[in-house]
Amino acid sequence: GKLCDLTGWWENDLGSKMHVLKVDSEGNFSGEYHTAVSSTDKPIQPSPLVGSQHLDKDGQCTFGFTVNWKKFSDSTAVFVGQCFSGDNGNEVLQTSWLLREKVDSLPSDWKATRTGHNTFIRTG
Ligand SMILES: O=C(CCCC[C@@H]1SC[C@@H]2NC(=O)N[C@@H]21)Nc1ccc([N+](=O)[O-])cc1
Numbered sequence: 001g002k003l004c005d006l007t008g009w010w011e012n013d014l015g016s017k018m019h020v021l022k023v024d025s026e027g028n029f030s031g032e033y034h035t036a037v038s039s040t041d042k043p044i045q046p047s048p049l050v051g052s053q054h055l056d057k058d059g060q061c062t063f064g065f066t067v068n069w070k071k072f073s074d075s076t077a078v079f080v081g082q083c084f085s086g087d088n089g090n091e092v093l094q095t096s097w098l099l100r101e102k103v104d105s106l107p108s109d110w111k112a113t114r115t116g117h118n119t120f121i122r123t124g
Pocket residue numbers: 012014016035036037038039040069073074075077097099100101116118
């Protein structure tokens with residue numbers, strides 16, 4: 001089957017958009033994350049992402065990437081997931097994420113990490 005190459009534009013169930021610029025021969029990639037939601041009241045800005053994927057021939061590769069929200073919030077998200085080719089050939093990315101916000105002190109560390117999941121499909 002075809003290689004699962006994450007290059008391109010993706011949209012998730014929250015309406016966030018991800019642009020993967022280029023996947024190199026090692027599976028490393030970079031891009032930009034345009035989140036549709038945030039828990040900071042600062043204006044949302046596109047934020048850089050870096051990640052890596054497997055380049056399996058069956059097209060159902062696993063991957064991970066990190067988003068640094070440096071432009072508008074002192075927090076970091078990591079996503080891990082797998083690409084699945086639907087029956088109609090459409091690719092779906094099933095992901096889980098951890099979102100770490102910066103907290104003021106160690107006693108607040110317990111409440112600093114959120115987790116969730118997002119599904120992404122390619123945008124036209
Ligand atoms: O809000 C933020 C930065 C934006 C996070 C967007 C998350 S990433 C996982 C999920 N999937 C998406 O597409 N979008 C959401 N950081 C932040 C978090 C917490 C606090 N806080 O003060 O609690 C402040 C800023």
